Amino acid sequence: MQKKNSKANQGSVTASGTPVQFTGLGLGYYLVDSSVGTLCSLDTTKPAATIQEKNGVPSVDKIITSGGVVSADGKSNSASIGDTVYFQTTITAQPGAQSYVLHDKMTEGLTLDSTSIKVQKDNTNLEETNYKLITSDFKDGCTFEICVHTGIL
Numbered sequence: 001m002q003k004k005n006s007k008a009n010q011g012s013v014t015a016s017g018t019p020v021q022f023t024g025l026g027l028g029y030y031l032v033d034s035s036v037g038t039l040c041s042l043d044t045t046k047p048a049a050t051i052q053e054k055n056g057v058p059s060v061d062k063i064i065t066s067g068g069v070v071s072a073d074g075k076s077n078s079a080s081i082g083d084t085v086y087f088q089t090t091i092t093a094q095p096g097a098q099s100y101v102l103h104d105k106m107t108e109g110l111t112l113d114s115t116s117i118k119v120q121k122d123n124t125n126l127e128e129t130n131y132k133l134i135t136s137d138f139k140d141g142c143t144f145e146i147c148v149h150t151g152i153l
């Protein structure tokens with residue numbers, strides 16, 4: 001049987017930016033976590049603790065590069081039936097990354113041309129064995145996935 005103590009959670013604080021510093025805390029137990037899963041437990045306010053994110057969130061940007069009349073920011077276009085539309089998706093990987101899976105859902109009316117997909121790392125073509133294109137059996141509603149395995153980036 002677990003025994004409960006009489007101490008209640010004294011609240012929580014959300015921080016933004018780096019580095020983050022909490023000051024003026026009383027003695028006690030503190031649990032510090034991040035939005036991507038790093039955890040640190042402190043049992044006094046005397047020492048300083050440094051948390052290095054190991055699981056940074058990658059950024060993903062998708063633009064239309066050609067096909068019909070493309071807006072200046074590449075986020076929209078007007079194309080006719082039969083036009084070929086090209087997209088460019090850029091994933092900015094975090095240090096230590098080994099694998100990424102890009103899930104993409106195509107707009108109704110578009111047809112995937114799997115031969116047009118090219119995967120590059122820092123503007124150099126990856127060997128064909130370093131990525132896999134999957135176009136079926138999805139439970140999450142996406143149209144295709146590109147699984148990239150590049151070793152540590």
